[in-house]
Amino acid sequence: MSTQKKFHCACTGLALETAQSHSAAQDITLFASCFSPFAQRVWTAMEYLGIPYQYCRNLLAWINSSYHLTLDEVDMRKRSDLLEISPKGLVPALKLNDHTPVRGLHESTVILEFLEELACQSNGLSLLPKDPYARALVRLQCDHINQIIVPSFYRFLQLAQDESAQVTAAQDFRQALETLIGLLERAENDALCEGDTEMGEPTGLGLWNNCGAMNLTDVMVAPYLFRATNVLKYYRAFQLPEGVKFKAWTTRLLEHPAFKVTCSTEQLYLDSYERYAFNRPNISQVGNAINSGKPLP
Ligand SMILES: N[C@@H](CCC(=O)N[C@@H](CS)C(=O)NCC(=O)O)C(=O)O
Structure with missing residues (x-):
């Protein structure tokens, strides 16, 4: 029989430690949700490629969910931040803070290719073979x-x-x-x-x-x-x-x-x-x- 389980708004375990150690402002902000597999792809790539980032957890994704989060539970500032860079309100999304006006990217596959090219230019690490x-x-x-x-x-x-x-x-x-x-x-x-x-x-x-x-x-x-x-x-x-x-x-x-x-x-x-x-x-x-x-x- 189904029981309504806890709704998690934050990572736990090692992911929480990693998120906490990436709470300082950086040129790139990663918008994610703690259980999102699409966001985890991007997060893993950033870790592997050694790209500096700030981890920003976000709750907009779940505003329409069956959990009926109230607006008070949603960080409104982060919410409008996300919509600016991810029109469907989906995570993952990246905010590129070193540009005015703000630049953003969404779609995990597109972001992964972007990070791949960024790393190739900056530190030579890569997710793709040369051939x-x-x-x-x-x-x-x-x-x-x-x-x-x-x-x-x-x-x-x-x-x-x-x-x-x-x-x-x-x-x-x-x-x-x-x-x-x-x-x-x-x-x-x-x-x-x-x-x-x-x-x-x-x-x-x-x-x-x-x-x-x-x-x-x-x-x-x-x-x-x-x-x-x-x-x-x-x-x-x-x-x-x-x-x-x-x-x-x-x-x-x-x-x-x-x-x-x-x-x-x-x-x-x-x-x-x-x-x-x-x-x-x-x-x-x-x-x-x-x-x-x-x-x-
Ligand atoms: N095609 C997108 C899918 C992203 C996606 O569906 N993200 C989920 C989290 S796993 C989300 O933000 N869901 C919010 C919602 O459905 O409202 C990608 O590859 O980035």
């Missing part, structure tokens, strides 16, 4: 994550309310992950065939390669793999695929310091996703899109 073909293969993986894995994650959690729907949705989500594994293996084979290596290691494979560095695929998918290990496990008894390579990759990914420091404690996710798991009305723009069969915002 154009290897880059394209990473983008194919990212496209699959956004087009297939993310919607199937939400369908599984929200729409699969009875047992038979849950079996089918679990198969769909598992298949979406298997397809990603296929894309990673293809990149691996191509890189090895082409001899596209750096210091003897194939490039463009991110943490899929056990000596690799974090890449764009890793950052895009990590929040969903993570939520599969807690939220989907708890609400849908889901287990990630068993393959040895896949397991090793997810361990490297979820244990990576740049990801770990953006993670709250498990309870926050279980509480925050309860409303999705019981498909309460008007949870969020994502929730409404899934229910109406429309593309995600």
Whole structure:
């Protein structure tokens, strides 16, 4: 039976420590919400790429939620700040403070490409390989994550309310992950065939390669793999695929310091996703899109 869980307005655990250590003003402000997987992508990339930022948690996202936050509970100044830079009121968003008038960016995938280019110019760190073909293969993986894995994650959690729907949705989500594994293996084979290596290691494979560095695929998918290990496990008894390579990759990914420091404690996710798991009305723009069969915002 469903019980209304705590509504979290702030991160917990390591994520809280990271947010607190990024409370001072910087040229870039990151607008996020404590449980948002889209925001966690950007947050992880900023940590990995060593880009200075101020973390700003924001509550506008939930003003229309079934939790009926009162306006008093919303920091009005931060709210209008967010709308200036993210017209749909979605997080993540970046505010670029070193420009007048203010500049902003929204959409996690666009922000990630921006941060990638910024880091390349400032400190040489990168989420993409240099070789154009290897880059394209990473983008194919990212496209699959956004087009297939993310919607199937939400369908599984929200729409699969009875047992038979849950079996089918679990198969769909598992298949979406298997397809990603296929894309990673293809990149691996191509890189090895082409001899596209750096210091003897194939490039463009991110943490899929056990000596690799974090890449764009890793950052895009990590929040969903993570939520599969807690939220989907708890609400849908889901287990990630068993393959040895896949397991090793997810361990490297979820244990990576740049990801770990953006993670709250498990309870926050279980509480925050309860409303999705019981498909309460008007949870969020994502929730409404899934229910109406429309593309995600
Ligand atoms: N396509 C957007 C999606 C962002 C998104 O849906 N963010 C959620 C948090 S996970 C949000 O802000 N929801 C607020 C709402 O639905 O009102 C992206 O990739 O950044």
